Amino acid sequence: MTSYAIEVIQQLPSFRLNSDSSKSNNSHFGRIAHLLKETTKDVEDRWKEISQEDRQYLKLWAYRVLKLSNEENISQKNSGKSILLQLEGRFRLFVAIITGQGEVMIEAYVSAVKLAYAIVEAVEREEAYLTALFLDKIMEDIENNPSKLVPFTAEMNDKLEQLLDGVELDE
Numbered sequence: 001m002t003s004y005a006i007e008v009i010q011q012l013p014s015f016r017l018n019s020d021s022s023k024s025n026n027s028h029f030g031r032i033a034h035l036l037k038e039t040t041k042d043v044e045d046r047w048k049e050i051s052q053e054d055r056q057y058l059k060l061w062a063y064r065v066l067k068l069s070n071e072e073n074i075s076q077k078n079s080g081k082s083i084l085l086q087l088e089g090r091f092r093l094f095v096a097i098i099t100g101q102g103e104v105m106i107e108a109y110v111s112a113v114k115l116a117y118a119i120v121e122a123v124e125r126e127e128a129y130l131t132a133l134f135l136d137k138i139m140e141d142i143e144n145n146p147s148k149l150v151p152f153t154a155e156m157n158d159k160l161e162q163l164l165d166g167v168e169l170d171e
């Protein structure tokens with residue numbers, strides 16, 4: 001199911017409204033919404049069973065979707081390209097509403113955003129689990145080998161700063 005959903009996600013930007021066939025578009029967007037809802041359920045229930053490659057693709061897609069829906073709208077609100085894209089999107093929605101496709105199109109869009117949030121939540125749960133596992137191992141090592149502990153020195157700090165020089169960390 002997830003691999004097929006990835007194929008659909010890859011095609012999302014190319015989906016177009018067909019003014020000749022409202023029923024066809026309704027059924028098309030309805031199928032997309034249904035598939036996205038099923039994939040959201042898969043992500044919520046079986047994230048660990050999804051292949052690493054598919055998880056990585058879904059993660060990148062979700063971050064891109066959420067970034068575009070939040071950051072880009074704020075930072076590029078007044079750019080010419082952004083204004084044209086907004087006009088195009090509004091025109092398509094207007095055509096969809098007039099031709100009776102608006103509701104199902106919006107349902108597909110909302111399903112895509114919900115999927116993106118479900119993916120981000122799954123990634124965050126996984127990262128929290130791995131961090132906890134890592135910290136547990138460190139604590140176990142400290143308890144089992146206290147004689148190997150060494151104080152963090154200024155020299156170690158300088159070496160660490162040297163290693164991180166020029167590396168930008170996300171905040």
